[in-house]
Amino acid sequence: MVTLYGSLRSRTLRPLWLLREMDAPFEWVPVVQAYRIGDPSAASAPVNTASAAFRALNPMAQVPAMTDGELTLTESMAITLYLARKFGGPLTPQTEVEEALTLQWAFFGDSTIEQPALDILIVNHRGTVDTEQGRATIDAARKALQQPFARLDAHLQSRPWLLGDRFTVADILLVECVRFAMYDTVAFAEFAALRRWLEACRARPVFTQLWAERTAEPDRYA
Ligand SMILES: N[C@@H](CCC(=O)N[C@@H](CS)C(=O)NCC(=O)O)C(=O)O
Incomplete structure (x- = not known):
């Protein structure tokens, strides 16, 4: 049985979105990022990325992590690609060419888009868009x-x-990099086809349900 460890406010959304699109069976173990918790070592703290049991699973102390029998995997993209191959169906690459293109777009997202898009997300999340530092980061x-x-x-x-x-x-792997930048409409201004695709991905019923659950998940814990 596949067991997925993570939180909705994290890259765990990548494998979770795929699993739900495929209607695949899995167990869900909530693990919160340690930085979201006032005292992650307190007895009352939820299981988190600094918890000893979780660090034994992922020494990088990051979510997501996944186990399937003897296999333990970390890295959200590797987990998601493994699950696509394991469960198969129309969301999975069907040919060598599709497999190669899927890897191309995953590496493209990870190497060129994720970090700057994350910078935009963080500045917006912190509410520092209108500071000198925030403007420089966005630029x-x-x-x-x-x-x-x-x-x-x-x-x-x-x-x-x-x-x-x-x-x-x-689409899941790449849009989950692009999405981090969605708060900055200027970055998308020239790119109508990209905007249309981003909205089409976000409009999928599985994603809208996940987004509602993610929004309801606490951002901070005592
Ligand atoms: N490259 C890794 C990055 C994982 C990562 O950075 N996870 C963040 C949440 S999205 C995390 O768990 N941070 C834990 C912490 O800082 O306490 C992946 O894609 O899985």
């Missing part, structure tokens, strides 16, 4: 995202989803 992130967003927009002008006519794990 640098927009510059870093310009070329990858242009590349992605050009690709999406002639197809609804990354692999063509159907939504797949590739």
Whole structure:
């Protein structure tokens, strides 16, 4: 049985979204990021990334983590790709070409989009957009995202989803990097096809349900 450890306010959303789209069986073990907790070592604290039992599972002390029998996996993209292959179906790459393109978009997201997009998310989350430091961070992130967003927009002008006519794990992995930047409309201003794809991914019923649950999850714990 697959067991997924994590929180909704984290990259755990990637494998969780896929599992729910596939209607696959799994166990869910909530693990909160330690930085969200006042005293993560208190007896009353929820299980968190600093808890000894969780660190034994992932010495990086990060979520998500996943176990399946003897296998323990960390890294949200590796977990999500493993689950796609394990459960199969239309969200999974069907050919070597689709497999290669899925890896391409996953590496593209991880190496070029995730960090600047995360910078935008953090500045917005902290409410520091209008500070000098916040503006500098946003400006640098927009510059870093310009070329990858242009590349992605050009690709999406002639197809609804990354692999063509159907939504797949590739869309989940990449949109879950792009989404971090959605608070900054300027970064998306020139890219209508990219905006259309982002909205189409976010409009999927599984995602809207997940987003409601994620929003209800506490941001901070005592
Ligand atoms: N590259 C890793 C990054 C994992 C990561 O940074 N997880 C964050 C939440 S999204 C975390 O658990 N942080 C724990 C902490 O800082 O206490 C992945 O994709 O799984």
